[in-house]
Amino acid sequence: MGEVREKRRIVLVPVPAQGHVTPIMQLGKALYSKGFSITVVLTQYNRVSSSKEFSDFHFLTIPGSLTESDLKNLGPFRFLVKLNQICEASFKQCICQLLEEQGDDIACVVYDEYMYFSQTAVKEFQLPSVLFSTTSATAFVCRSVLASVNAETFLTDMKDPEVSDKVFPGLDPLRYKDLPTSAFGPLESILKVYSETVNIRTASAVIINSTNCLESSSLAWLQKELQVPVYPIGPLHIAAAAPSSLLEEDRSCIEWLNKQKLGSVIYISLGSLALMETKDVLEMAWGLSNSNQPFLWVIRPGSIPASEWIESLPEEFSRLVSERGYIVKWAPQMEVLRHPAVGAFWSHCGWNSTLESIGEGVPMICRPYTGDQKVNARYLERVWRIGVQLEGELGKGTVERAVERLILDEEGAEMRKRAIDLKEKLEASVRSGGSSCSSLENFVNSLKMKNSM
Ligand code: UDP
DSSP states (O other): OOOOOOOOEEEEEOOSSHHHHHHHHHHHHHHHTTTOEEEEEEOTTOOGGGOGGGTTSEEEEOTTOOOHHHHHHHHHHHHHHHHHHHHHHHHHHHHHHHHHHHOSOEEEEEEETTOTTHHHHHHHTTOOEEEEEOSOHHHHHHHHHHHTSOHHHHHHHHHSHHHHTSBOTTSTTOBGGGSOOOTTSOHHHHHHHHHHHHOOTTOOEEEESOOHHHHHHHHHHHHHHHOSOEEEOOOHHHHSOOOOOSSOOOTHHHHHHHTSOTTOEEEEEOTTTOOOOHHHHHHHHHHHHHHTOOEEEEOOTTOSTTOSSSTTSOHHHHHHHHHHEEEESSOOHHHHHHSTTEEEEEEOOOHHHHHHHHHTTOOEEEOOOSTHHHHHHHIIIIISOOEEEOOSSOOHHHHHHHHHHHHTSHHHHHHHHHHHHHHHHHHHHHSTTSHHHHHHHHHHHHHHHHHTO
């Protein structure tokens, strides 16, 4: 009898955006360390393929996919919808080419939940597939719940201030207004996309970049509802660090941090997509200045309306900032959060930033913009109790007070203690014997079993 060759190739399909690329590449690293070869299928927007960090990975580009300027023109939501439309056929071509060139050695296609077009090819070539969720388990639960609500009734409820402040039945402590609706598109289309992302079709499992000590009840809900194994294997940035910044990091801020007092600096970053309003930027600058605390502020080029970078802001802004602030276009965030001078993180509460901040035991000022950031902010404030959420109009007084609460008050010290406690739990979960480490091993074993049948 001929020897049965074990299938050892894993095909990864990331969404071409920083917050999605980072965790899927980390997952690739984790699986590579378990002996799999990794093929990453990119759209034309990604640049991670040139990174030395991934020189052992094989990269393929989906022909005719969207570019970075399409993202700018369409906005994130329409970009994703269009990407799913146009990539379906070309992804099939990619997989076909891969099978021809490498033989039938694909153990599994792991696709980002927002790259649901992958399922057509997977079905056609009868390949095992796994859905990878880069958001929190709770955000996944919310999307599943929202996928089945009546859009019209929900919209009416959301517009009623009395209802929008109420806890959504079954999702305590999330209120209607904390649910991951998005500023990037009309509610009906968003709910439609959500139903695509939570529809696991022929996927045989779901991998989540989270861990039991953060979200045990949401994970249990998913395990019950999805009827396929759910593997919480995060936080991946601790389990399998793999730098994959799509933008150039300005490391001069580390030198600036080296000169600041222990635990005194507010680090401000709103992730890779959020846009700021000019009036909010000014209120933030005033509030930070009045707080008398030093701050490191990431302002992405193009994130302030009508500005290439910060040139449209009044001179007064530069004066306020130069007194005790430092601004960069993009920072080495993990290193910043790890720096002893950093006392708090003002964040939009994207899931990666949330995990990274908890992973370094840094309490947060939460100012979510859209989507799952609102879910994460509510959990940071109410469930993990390591954050303060700023809601409604942003005023300099509120900013100043929030900074004081986190950096100077006893309340902030308590939050930091809880954050450090969580950090230790996260580290334990990815160590040998920890829940996420075991979950990854179970996933790898499940692939071996499937491929040896
Ligand atoms: N990030 C970074 N430098 C910055 C700002 C952000 O490296 O100056 C990274 C951050 O570490 C995180 C990612 O960008 O891994 C942002 O992902 P997140 O899910 O927090 O937010 P998104 O960009 O998806 O809104």
